[in-house]
Amino acid sequence: MVVGGGTAGARLAQRLPVTLLGEESHAPYNRVLLADVLAGRYAPEVIALPGAQEPARLGVRAVRIDRAARTVECADGSLVGYDRLVLATGSNPVLPPLRGLRGAALPEGVHPFRTLDDCLELRSVVRPGVRAVVIGGGLLGVSAARALAALGAEVVLTQQGERLMERQLDVQASALLREHMESLGVEVHTECRVSGLRQRDGAVTAVELADGYVLDAQVVVLACGVRPRTALAREAGLDVGRGVLVDDELRTSDPFIHAIGDCAEHAGRVYGLAGPALEQADVLADLLRSETTATDAPLPRYTGTRALTRLTLGGAQPLDLAAFGEATARPGDDVVQLTDATRGAYRKVVVRGDRLVGGVLLGDLAAVGALARAWEGDEALPDEAPLLHLLTHDGGS
Numbered sequence: 001m002v003v004g005g006g007t008a009g010a011r012l013a014q015r016l017p018v019t020l021l022g023e024e025s026h027a028p029y030n031r032v033l034l035a036d037v038l039a040g041r042y043a044p045e046v047i048a049l050p051g052a053q054e055p056a057r058l059g060v061r062a063v064r065i066d067r068a069a070r071t072v073e074c075a076d077g078s079l080v081g082y083d084r085l086v087l088a089t090g091s092n093p094v095l096p097p098l099r100g101l102r103g104a105a106l107p108e109g110v111h112p113f114r115t116l117d118d119c120l121e122l123r124s125v126v127r128p129g130v131r132a133v134v135i136g137g138g139l140l141g142v143s144a145a146r147a148l149a150a151l152g153a154e155v156v157l158t159q160q161g162e163r164l165m166e167r168q169l170d171v172q173a174s175a176l177l178r179e180h181m182e183s184l185g186v187e188v189h190t191e192c193r194v195s196g197l198r199q200r201d202g203a204v205t206a207v208e209l210a211d212g213y214v215l216d217a218q219v220v221v222l223a224c225g226v227r228p229r230t231a232l233a234r235e236a237g238l239d240v241g242r243g244v245l246v247d248d249e250l251r252t253s254d255p256f257i258h259a260i261g262d263c264a265e266h267a268g269r270v271y272g273l274a275g276p277a278l279e280q281a282d283v284l285a286d287l288l289r290s291e292t293t294a295t296d297a298p299l300p301r302y303t304g305t306r307a308l309t310r311l312t313l314g315g316a317q318p319l320d321l322a323a324f325g326e327a328t329a330r331p332g333d334d335v336v337q338l339t340d341a342t343r344g345a346y347r348k349v350v351v352r353g354d355r356l357v358g359g360v361l362l363g364d365l366a367a368v369g370a371l372a373r374a375w376e377g378d379e380a381l382p383d384e385a386p387l388l389h390l391l392t393h394d395g396g397s
Contacts, residue, residue: 001082003062003072003232007031008261008277009088013052015285019080020052021072025059026116027051032274034119035143039150039314044116062089065236067254084256084288087233087244088281091226091262091272096135099196099208108203110220113144125219128152132219133207135194137164139309141223142181146313148221149184156187156215158194158207168309168323172339173360176346180319228263228270243270248301250284260284267304276305306376310368319344322368324375325358326350333357338391340364347391354380367391 002009005022007030013020022028026044033047064073071079093112095101101110111122126132130153134145137159145157157164163174164181178188192213197220198206207215228243239245239253243265250258250266260280262272271277279302286300308324327350329335334351345363349356349371356374361367374381 001072001080001084002086002088004088004090004261004263005056005058006088006090006261006277007049007274008090008281009086010049010052011278011281012086012088012260012285013054013056014050015053015282016288017053018086019054019082020056021060021062021074021080022056022058023061024115024117027058028056029116030274031114034113034116035147037116038113038119038123038144039147040123041150041314044120062232065232065257067236067257070256082256084258086284087252087257087259087263088261088277089229089232089263091228093222094224094227095222096194096224098194100199100204101197107197107199109218110197110204110222112222113140114226122148122219122221123151126151126153129154130218131216132156132221133158133215133217134221134223135207136223136225137161137188137190138167138223138225139165139311140225141221142177142313143311144221144223145181145186146184148219149186150314153219154187155185156189156207156217157181158192158209158215159188159190160193162191164188164190165323168327169321169360170327170348172337173321173323173327173346173348173362176344176362177313177319177321180313180344183317184313226262226272228265228272230263233257233259233263241265241268248303249287249299250280250302258284266302269304271305271307273305273307273309275307279305306378308368308372308375310365317344319363320365321360321362322365322372323358323360324372325356327358327360336391349391351381354383356381 001019003021005028010028028049030047036042061075062072063075071081093114132148132153133156134141145155148155164177193210195210196208207217230240233244234240244259246259246264261277283300283302311321313319329350337348347361349359
């Protein structure tokens with residue numbers, strides 16, 4: 001049985017005949033494309049994921065695991081038994097500690113941006129001219145701001161850090177991204193901390209910054225990151241760190257329970273990305289299948305994922321972006337950069353010794369496939385290939 005109908009749970013249910021409990025009433029969908037649904041580029045049904053081998057139980061929330069009886073209790077009172085249980089409970093949006101944001105109920109006009117319901121609710125209230133403030137300048141915040149701008153909203157994007165998408169991009173790439181967002185009509189504020197929300201009659205009216213500046217707002221989008229959903233596992237007595245702790249077989253501290261996707265912590269890392277979730281689901285599917293098949297082949301193992309981030313930002317001149325590994329060089333690293341200011345293109349790779357350790361590309365992604373393969377394979381680069389070849393359209397392959 002699988003608890004969770006997100007990317008990881010849905011992928012496992014495609015690979016194996018399992019019972020899937022999904023808390024959302026919607027059929028499993030591609031969360032990566034939510035911003036495109038918000039912007040009106042895709043209808044909700046377009047982002048649906050391939051169906052499971054067995055009919056899923058949707059709109060069902062798991063509330064308790066009885067490890068001794070090997071059952072899962074649901075909010076409707078039903079009990080579902082399991083031989084093996086897979087937790088794919090995903091993550092929750094982080095709600096920042098702001099004045100005016102207390103308790104479970106959000107003020108009118110304040111929206112997280114994590115689920116399809118969040119997306120559809122936002123789309124129902126955003127119209128041309130609406131003043132919208134997005135809190136958080138990471139991947140999620142940038143995507144939300146772009147989508148709101150496409151709907152005609154007057155968008156302000158606030159980021160506490162020094163630059164947009166600072167986890168993925170270096171200084172130059174982030175500056176180009178900011179220029180692009182501003183070309184879409186998005187007002188960008190970095191190095192600013194949001195301290196509170198102003199309300200009138202239960203509805204948000206403004207966002208207060210720590211320096212005293214006030215941003216008028218009819219809509220506020222919370223894009224402050226996500227946190228693994230671990231309550232179900234913790235209450236069942238499983239070992240939990242930032243996420244549910246798993247080994248190379250994606251097994252928790254209970255040998256009959258596994259965890260994959262955003263809720264799982266493997267080797268000290270919680271990924272929170274679609275690529276690792278899919279890879280974990282595939283490894284677990286192969287592992288569970290191999291346990292029922294007589295074979296001398298070694299059991300599959302999950303050893304971690306090298307995750308590449310890709311994003312397309314719309315506008316009169318759409319901007320494609322890709323980042324992987326360490327985009328900021330250490331002393332002694334070799335760095336190759338190519339910048340085309342006219343086309344707004346930027347490409348950079350970082351090489352440490354004989355290994356490609358990271359890179360970032362904006363505008364022209366023709367080389368990203370070859371670069372990603374060289375990075376994911378973690379193989380020595382050929383001595384005869386000049387570093388500049390890494391940034392050609394064939395990546396030197």
